[in-house]
Amino acid sequence: FMLIEEILNELVNRIESRDNLEHVYTVSNGTNNGFEKLVPEILDQISNVFPNEFECQVFYGHHFPDLEIKTSEGLYGVELKSRKKEEWTTNGNSVFESISDENYDEIYLLFGSLNKEGKRYSARYKPYWQVTSGIAVTHSPRFKIDMRDTEIESVFQSSEEYKGLRDKSDEEKIQFLQTYLKKNTDKSKWYIPQETESVK
16 A cells, blocks of 8 residues: 555544534535545544654645645645535536646545434545546536446546646647547537636
């Protein structure tokens, strides 16, 4: 295991061992998200298990990914998502937001699924590129996230392909999107005017 995955495994174990969570950790209401409060707290405790082996920075507000973890092996982003009622799929971030300028070695998605009683989370993590099961077009194109155990066909073939989007211009990102949507949708296409200012 790489160190980052040891840290994430420990994080998952501790999230899942927390029973009877208070409402402050289970609420999910717009920007008031309990899972996003719980994870940094637990990460803080884990620093005793891995003394001086990682640094963590949490970003609040509108930022992708939600936190970053720096280890001796590299810099990693972690995006947090959660759902209620034991669901493992959700709408992800807008495609344009989900391409970080920061040169992360990998961005992981850490997903918490609240049990039906609403008292404890099951948690899983995977590299972000692997769980993008599609692109949904709402008011802007968003990744669809699927954390189920089944093999999904990701939008991306590899971590490199996902990271490669970071270096593309807005026009090239749009090109990527339109190509994907042409191949994968029979619904009305997502078109945008040429002046890319309006995209974001």
